[in-house]
Amino acid sequence: MPDQIVLLDAPGDVSQFRLQEQPSVSPGPGEVKIRHQAVGTNFLDIYHRKGLYALPAYPAVIGVEAAGVVEAIGADVSGFKPGDRVAYGGPPAGAYASTRIIAAERVIALPDAVSAKVAASSLLKGMTAYMLLKKVSNVGQGSTVLIHAAAGGLGSILVRWAKSLGATVIGTVSSPEKAALATSYGADHLIIGRGADIVAEVKRLTGGNGVDVAYDGIGGDMLLKSIRAVRPFGTAITIGQAAGPIPPVAVEELRPGKSLSHPSIMAWCADIGRYREAAEAAIAAMERGIVCEIAAEYGLADVAKAHEEMETGRSAGSILLVP
Structure with a gap:
């Protein structure tokens, strides 16, 4: 089968995807050509597809993490050779393809204990969790944290990593089935159901205090609930809006002394030093078993199905594209 690449012709729904044969190109100075064995998907890809986060030009190629084998290296590249197992994550987008040429400084060597599929499903999420x-x-020994979507891709890594740091984890999930998964990842308490009174439950579980930190990737009206579930002088962190745009939040909600943070892993990884620090921490975590479960795998030709499944929120784990 010839190499393939998925093009996004314009911002919009999955009908904007177009699969075509990928031409063969050699890496230039300072570049590495990687043959992908697995491409990770993230909700960020949906934001890119819809145009919520603008891309420089169209047609575009989305996708921000993958793993595979070095196929060729350009001039001035040291530390890599054809056949090496590698991965990458973060900007710039361009992973939905059979092969990719990328700057060598963004390529991370994979240890034998971490498979390409595990790396592609967990690298960006692991870097995000580290950040x-x-x-x-x-977060450390004695911290109490609230993690929304605790059975999802990022949520599962956050649960496992927070527990490894000695934290008490309160998770939210949409169903008893996902509660069982989150419990297996180490969550101490689960709040189940989309209609649950999250603030009241958190206060009950924390003796009326609230959590030290809340991680909210759901968006919509969940951010306000997250802020209200945080203790005085604690922090609410918004990292996405899977449920839709976030309504305005009155600054008075931050009294007394609560903090609100809106970090971006893509901005974090734009700095090569921070990127490599986070990537190496994420891979070390994978070696300790802090990984995202793989919920489904699709070929590049079925990228539309992969995005549709991701948008439903039904999958507990990460969805891979396998060229």
């Missing part, structure tokens, strides 16, 4: 747990906040 959220250790840089935006500093």
